[in-house]
Amino acid sequence: VAYHAAVAPIPVIPIGADRTCATAAAATSASPTATPRGCRLSSGTGPARPGSIPSAAVSEPPLGHAEFALEHGLGRGEPCRLSETRETPQTILQRKGREPIAALTAYDFAMARLLKDAEVPLLLVGDSLGMVVLGYPDTTHVTLEEMEHHVRAVARAKPRGLVVADLPFETYKTPAQAVESARRLVAAGAEAVKAEGGRTILPQLEAIHADGIPFLGHLGMLPQHVLDEGGYRIKGRDGAQREALLADAKALSQAGAFGIVLELVTPTVAAEITRLIDIPTIGIGSGENCDGQILVTTDLLGTSPDFIPKHAQPVELIRERMIDIIRGWRENLTEPTNE
Numbered sequence: 495v496a497y498h499a500a501v502a503p504i505p506v507i508p509i510g511a512d513r514t515c516a517t518a519a520a521a522t523s524a525s526p527t528a529t530p531r532g533c534r535l536s537s538g539t540g541p542a543r544p545g546s547i548p549s550a551a552v553s554e555p556p557l558g559h560a561e562f563a564l565e566h567g568l569g570r571g572e573p574c575r576l577s578e579t580r581e582t583p584q585t586i587l588q589r590k591g592r593e594p595i596a597a598l599t600a601y602d603f604a605m606a607r608l609l610k611d612a613e614v615p616l617l618l619v620g621d622s623l624g625m626v627v628l629g630y631p632d633t634t635h636v637t638l639e640e641m642e643h644h645v646r647a648v649a650r651a652k653p654r655g656l657v658v659a660d661l662p663f664e665t666y667k668t669p670a671q672a673v674e675s676a677r678r679l680v681a682a683g684a685e686a687v688k689a690e691g692g693r694t695i696l697p698q699l700e701a702i703h704a705d706g707i708p709f710l711g712h713l714g715m716l717p718q719h720v721l722d723e724g725g726y727r728i729k730g731r732d733g734a735q736r737e738a739l740l741a742d743a744k745a746l747s748q749a750g751a752f753g754i755v756l757e758l759v760t761p762t763v764a765a766e767i768t769r770l771i772d773i774p775t776i777g778i779g780s781g782e783n784c785d786g787q788i789l790v791t792t793d794l795l796g797t798s799p800d801f802i803p804k805h806a807q808p809v810e811l812i813r814e815r816m817i818d819i820i821r822g823w824r825e826n827l828t829e830p831t832n833e
Contacts (some may be wrong), residue, residue: 581615581656583686583708583752589615590774595753595786597776598794601627601644605791606651614655616776618788619645619684621660622717626792633717634663638675642682649683658710659684663718669701676707688755690716692742696749703750711746713739713767714780715758728779730763739763740770747771755788756780779805 589595597616600606601623609617623644624636645659659679666672666689676687686708689695702709714729730736739759746754753774756764761781768775768784777784789806792798796808797816 579654581654583656586616586656587752587773590772590785595774595776597786597788598791599623599626599789600648600651600653600657600791602647603651606648606653609655609791610651610653614653616786616788617648617653617655617657618688619648619657619659620688620790621662622790626790626798632720634721636660636662638662638665638678642678645679645682645684656686657684658686658688661687661689666695666698669697672698673701673705673707676702676705676709680707686710686752688712690718692738693745696745699746699749699751708752709750710776711743711751711754712757713742713746713754713759714756714764717757726758728758728760730760736763736766740767743767743771743775747773753785756784779803 586595595616596614597618598609598614599620599622600609600617601619606617619641621633621636621641624630624633624640627644628636628640630636641659641662645657648657659682661672661675661679665675672689672695679687687702688710689699689702690712692711692713699709699711715726716723717726720726730739740763743754751773753776754767754771755776755778756767757778757780759767759777759780761783764775764777764780765783774785776786776788778788790798793802793806794808795813796802796811797813799813802808
């Protein structure tokens with residue numbers, strides 16, 4: 495894509511810094527007088543008020559998509575220029591057409607440390623944690639409070655990858671609610687948020703963008719709508735679905751998304767979307783022609799206790815090894831002596 499070559503030196507966040515200056519204002523809601531380490535707000539008047547963005551940003555005209563792409567990860571304030579060890583929305587965006595994007599889910603400190611050591615560039619604190627960790631039947635049961643808890647755990651690992659958090663079901667029904675929910679996830683340690691839907695939630699996504707919080711789109715099969723749709727169904731099989739997906743992808747790109755997850759979209763349509771838009775597509779069960787791939791980490795490792803989707807194809811069922819190790823330890827325990 496033409497404008498990628500013109501991107502200025504990438505501003506990145508050091509290990510230990512919580513988030514970009516763009517989203518730092520949201521974190522101040524917990525401590526109104528504190529400015530995140532290494533960040534300066536462009537207003538020059540000290541820390542922003544709780545939940546605000548720098549005053550200089552408010553007066554700026556809306557950015558076109560190409561301009562926004564250059565500033566993604568910077569937000570509306572001045573960037574944190576401290577290190578070159580952290581991924582940002584901008585570095586993810588710049589990978590389009592250059593390097594495949596690897597993304598995996600992380601729900602806790604230990605998994606985030608593993609993904610950090612494996613140099614995974616994008617960590618999703620997905621609401622799939624409801625099924626994988628909490629034992630819910632689907633993602634619609636996950637609360638914002640539960641997401642905050644798991645985001646904090648992942649953030650404590652200080653991963654080099656960009657930490658993206660799902661906005662859970664019914665926490666972004668209106669633009670105001672979407673912004674409030676996104677701010678809470680950012681305050682917990684997320685550096686971007688993800689929401690399911692296209693043009694139907696465009697006002698919410700535009701409000702999040704206007705608040706200086708980067709967002710990742712999600713099209714195709716939407717797990718939060720699984721009850722309405724009667725199951726997990728492949729999208730893009732007919733002309734109407736194809737046209738809707740193309741229109742939604744274009745709308746999300748123009749609204750300022752730094753990427754779009756395509757879940758269970760036919761490979762042909764996923765490839766068409768990837769060619770159509772100038773932001774990365776990250777596929778899950780959508781073929782090999784997306785700009786990147788994302789998986790639930792337990793599916794990749796073969797530690798899921800029940801169903802493993804076809805697109806995961808774990809190299810080894812590590813769960814079986816884990817069971818053998820645990821069983822071996824149990825069987826080798828010696829009985830206590832009564833001496």
